[in-house]
Amino acid sequence: MPEVSASSNGMDEIRQIFEAECNDGLNVIEAGLLALKAGNNNQETINDIFRGAHSIKGGAATFGYANIADFTHVMETLLDRVRSDELEISQGLVNVFLVSVDVLRDMVECMGGGEYDEARAAEVKADLEVWLGDEPPVEEESAPAEAAAAEEGEHCGATCWDIKFKPKQNYLQTGNQPQHIFRALAELGSVTLKPDFDSIPDFTKSKPGEMYVCWDIELQADVSQEEILAEFDWVENECEVEVVARPGTEKKKKAKPKPPEPEPEQDQVAAPATTQASRGQKKESGSIRVEIDKIDKLLNLVGEMVINQSMLNQFSSSNRKGDIAPSDADLDQGLATLERTTRELQEAVMNIRMLPVSTTFNRFPRLVYDLSNKLGKEVELNISGETTELDKTVLEKIADPLSHLIRNSLDHGIEPPDIRIASGKNRVGTVSLSASHEGGNVIIRVADDGGGLNSEKIFNKALERGLVKENDQLSDAQIYNMIFQPGFSTADQVTDVSGRGVGMDVVRSNIEDIGGRVEVYSNPGKGSTFQITLPLTLAVLDGQLVKVGEQVFVVPLLSIVETVQVDQEKINVVSGSAPLYRLRGEVIPIVDMRSLYHINGEAALDSYEGKELVIVDIDRNYIGLVVDELLDQHQVVIKSLETNYMKMPGILGATILGDGTVSLIVDVTTFAGPMLMGNDSRITH
Amino acid sequence: MSDEEKVSEELEQYLTFVLDKEEYGVPILTVRGIQGWEKTTPIPNAPDFVMGIINLRGEVVPIIDLRRRFGLNPVEYSTNTVVIVVRVEQGTTEKTVGLVVDAVADVHDIKSEDMREAPDFGSELKQEYVRSLGLIGEKMVIILDINKMVDWREINTPDQVMKNAVSNEVPAESEAA
Numbered sequence: 109m110p111e112v113s114a115s116s117n118g119m120d121e122i123r124q125i126f127e128a129e130c131n132d133g134l135n136v137i138e139a140g141l142l143a144l145k146a147g148n149n150n151q152e153t154i155n156d157i158f159r160g161a162h163s164i165k166g167g168a169a170t171f172g173y174a175n176i177a178d179f180t181h182v183m184e185t186l187l188d189r190v191r192s193d194e195l196e197i198s199q200g201l202v203n204v205f206l207v208s209v210d211v212l213r214d215m216v217e218c219m220g221g222g223e224y225d226e227a228r229a230a231e232v233k234a235d236l237e238v239w240l241g242d243e244p245p246v247e248e249e250s251a252p253a254e255a256a257a258a259e260e261g262e263h264c265g266a267t268c269w270d271i272k273f274k275p276k277q278n279y280l281q282t283g284n285q286p287q288h289i290f291r292a293l294a295e296l297g298s299v300t301l302k303p304d305f306d307s308i309p310d311f312t313k314s315k316p317g318e319m320y321v322c323w324d325i326e327l328q329a330d331v332s333q334e335e336i337l338a339e340f341d342w343v344e345n346e347c348e349v350e351v352v353a354r355p356g357t358e359k360k361k362k363a364k365p366k367p368p369e370p371e372p373e374q375d376q377v378a379a380p381a382t383t384q385a386s387r388g389q390k391k392e393s394g395s396i397r398v399e400i401d402k403i404d405k406l407l408n409l410v411g412e413m414v415i416n417q418s419m420l421n422q423f424s425s426s427n428r429k430g431d432i433a434p435s436d437a438d439l440d441q442g443l444a445t446l447e448r449t450t451r452e453l454q455e456a457v458m459n460i461r462m463l464p465v466s467t468t469f470n471r472f473p474r475l476v477y478d479l480s481n482k483l484g485k486e487v488e489l490n491i492s493g494e495t496t497e498l499d500k501t502v503l504e505k506i507a508d509p510l511s512h513l514i515r516n517s518l519d520h521g522i523e524p525p526d527i528r529i530a531s532g533k534n535r536v537g538t539v540s541l542s543a544s545h546e547g548g549n550v551i552i553r554v555a556d557d558g559g560g561l562n563s564e565k566i567f568n569k570a571l572e573r574g575l576v577k578e579n580d581q582l583s584d585a586q587i588y589n590m591i592f593q594p595g596f597s598t599a600d601q602v603t604d605v606s607g608r609g610v611g612m613d614v615v616r617s618n619i620e621d622i623g624g625r626v627e628v629y630s631n632p633g634k635g636s637t638f639q640i641t642l643p644l645t646l647a648v649l650d651g652q653l654v655k656v657g658e659q660v661f662v663v664p665l666l667s668i669v670e671t672v673q674v675d676q677e678k679i680n681v682v683s684g685s686a687p688l689y690r691l692r693g694e695v696i697p698i699v700d701m702r703s704l705y706h707i708n709g710e711a712a713l714d715s716y717e718g719k720e721l722v723i724v725d726i727d728r729n730y731i732g733l734v735v736d737e738l739l740d741q742h743q744v745v746i747k748s749l750e751t752n753y754m755k756m757p758g759i760l761g762a763t764i765l766g767d768g769t770v771s772l773i774v775d776v777t778t779f780a781g782p783m784l785m786g787n788d789s790r791i792t793h
Numbered sequence: 794m795s796d797e798e799k800v801s802e803e804l805e806q807y808l809t810f811v812l813d814k815e816e817y818g819v820p821i822l823t824v825r826g827i828q829g830w831e832k833t834t835p836i837p838n839a840p841d842f843v844m845g846i847i848n849l850r851g852e853v854v855p856i857i858d859l860r861r862r863f864g865l866n867p868v869e870y871s872t873n874t875v876v877i878v879v880r881v882e883q884g885t886t887e888k889t890v891g892l893v894v895d896a897v898a899d900v901h902d903i904k905s906e907d908m909r910e911a912p913d914f915g916s917e918l919k920q921e922y923v924r925s926l927g928l929i930g931e932k933m934v935i936i937l938d939i940n941k942m943v944d945w946r947e948i949n950t951p952d953q954v955m956k957n958a959v960s961n962e963v964p965a966e967s968e969a970a
Contacts, residue, residue: 706837706838747852747853749836751888752855752888753836753843753846753853753890753945757838759836759837762834762846762853769832769834769848770845770847772837
């Protein structure tokens with residue numbers, strides 16, 4: 109059954125907030141469970157989990173997500189047992205809870221419409237109930253009314269329930285609406301409402317905004333008393349509720365609860381709007397939670413700017429009026445302050461987009477836990493540097509490649525316990541995930557202490573795939589990085605090559621999409637490390653301005669290794685290939701930016717003598733770019749060419765320089781592949 | 794009331810401009826602004842009629858020379874050369890582009906009954922870029938379909954660009970699409 113909920117825009121917004129809250133809650137529960145699992149059996153952890161479950165349940169009941177409320181309710185009851193030491197924490201119990209978290213995530217994701225796996229949910233719920241099984245279900249601790257019919261059991265068929273719902277007079281003022289309750293009940297089964305107007309006072313005495321009506325609700329549903337009471341959870345302090353099963357009601361089975369058919373005289377029950385929108389593709393969430401500190405800082409800066417501006421205004425007006433003219437020094441100082449404030453403001457605004465990497469890292473303990481169980485390996489995950497901040501967009505896009513790398517480390521890196529012991533290692537393997545600032549970048553490393561990469565096998569594989577020639581002399585580093593070549597992604601045999609390879613090209617292209625790069629280091633027998641270098645933010649880039657002909661280009665500083673002045677003698681021209689430049693014993697292909705970008709339609713120059721060579725690093729292959737002149741280094745704001753034009757190969761985007769002119773940002777990654785293979789210097793994609 | 798509606802339905806305003814002594818028009822609601830020619834930053838491997846990109850109040854906007862687009866003889870730009878900035882629709886997105894024209898002419902109200910179907914112009918001006926002919930008294934204005942005229946997807950796919958692109962050889966003169 110599709111989710112039934114109010115569909116107005118206001119509800120949508122609230123739903124999104126609720127969804128975020130649910131996810132927070134689920135994260136807390138999951139983290140707690142994993143801590144319990146690790147033998148961290150303290151009361152505080154259990155309380156955390158309980159609180160998480162309780163707030164999800166309460167919220168779900170209020171917003172009419174009966175499925176979530178029901179499910180969480182069972183979880184909560186079980187947790188309550190654990191909390192009161194009636195039930196011992198065991199491996200199996202934690203596992204059941206973990207699976208429940210998955211089911212809940214599924215449900216939460218489908219709140220906006222869409223189908224979750226109902227069968228699985230029912231199955232897991234049944235599992236949970238088995239744990240509750242031996243003893244009669246305990247009374248729900250927050251249930252407001254007497255549990256006269258508690259012995260009704262969990263499922264008793266379609267019963268006719270008489271519910272007396274008496275909201276307190278301030279019910280509406282607390283932001284509650286009786287129809288929310290009716291709607292929630294309507295999802296359980298068919299509802300008949302009988303409003304009771306007896307307590308409405310004389311018109312002159314009634315106060316607007318107060319609640320004088322109460323209801324007798326007749327509910328025909330295949331639910332337990334507790335499930336009904338759960339709907340009232342959120343308003344337990346604002347109303348009186350009494351739920352009694354009507355004796356001798358016929359028990360006709362209903363497979364699924366159905367929204368009620370609105371009957372003519374009972375127009376109070378708003379027919380639940382059905383949001384049928386199919387579950388859209390998982391989009392990146394459009395909202396962001398910002399720490400209040402960051403906002404305050406912004407506010408302060410804007411305040412400073414306003415003051416600064418009025419100060420400058422005053423200078424100019426006193427100048428005009430012929431009053432005591434401000435000195436140049438005064439003006440300079442004012443401008444300097446403005447400049448500083450502007451820069452700080454820019455940083456602060458950028459900072460809003462920054463989130464700690466822990467938001468992404470948090471999902472991995474669970475991944476490692478599940479996967480190591482499945483693979484029969486013992487693995488410990490060490491996370492460090494999780495407070496390092498990254499741009500939200502970068503962070504969202506890094507999650508998939510990272511989980512791929514971690515899977516790989518577990519699957520192919522870490523050896524099974526017996527092999528580890530045989531090779532004199534600790535039987536428990538270690539995967540460490542760390543984030544840190546290095547220079548202007550954030551470095552994320554996924555390291556394992558497993559078997560490492562086998563360069564010989566990779567080389568043979570590459571040979572087989574035609575990526576290298578028999579007599580190619582490649583360094584180990586170059587060979588290791590071959591695993592990122594697309595040819596390696598066809599899964600067959602890859603496990604032979606000590607693993608890495610499945611989808612590694614996808615990992616690389618995902619990371620390159622967000623302006624980062626990935627490298628692998630390996631130590632045979634000791635393990636391997638994947639290192640991801642990411643820009644702090646996508647919107648801003650540190651660039652080296654270079655001049656070619658009349659045009660100024662920006663080369664991302666991230667990829668520049670060094671710059672040297674060209675010595676014509678060191679250039680070797682080999683026919684059918686890019687010219688090569690000898691630099692300290694290494695041979696580097698060089699590319700003339702002039703011909704690469706058709707500057708003024710000029711051909712490549714005959715001599716590069718005196719030009720500058722910008723050496724860029726593309727997957728640890730060096731390429732030299734010939735430019736006329738090196739200008740400043742600047743932080744530039746990236747503007748997409750696609751916004752108004754289209755994507756061009758070789759160009760990352762455009763930017764607006766200080767003087768207002770537009771400059772193109774060079775995408776160095778596009779002229780990597782073919783050139784280093786020695787084919788030609790054509791740009792390919 | 795109904796009269797007013799009728800009038801607004803039938804009347805549309807057009808900004809007209811001159812290109813090689815011929816008068817062309819675009820719906821005025823698509824026009825974002827008119828400005829003088831300024832130096833552009835050329836885009837490598839772009840079609841010859843794309844003069845490059847400019848900074849339009851913080852936005853990067855490509856500039857198209859309409860003479861070149863229509864296969865007319867290009868002229869030297871002068872201080873009188875005018876760029877009309879228009880919004881065009883491409884699929885679901887809206888893009889802003891600048892059109893270089895000889896001069897801006899006028900703003901005309903043209904009734905729908907004064908619109909004529911466009912005849913074949915021969916090779917010089919592709920018929921698909923012409924929406925219709927508008928009659929203003931004795932004069933005739935060619936109303937352009939700017940959405941088709943500057944459809945980047947049609948003009949040049951990156952694949953084509955790549956074919957033309959870069960080697961260390963002498964670049965080809967120019968490749969008009």
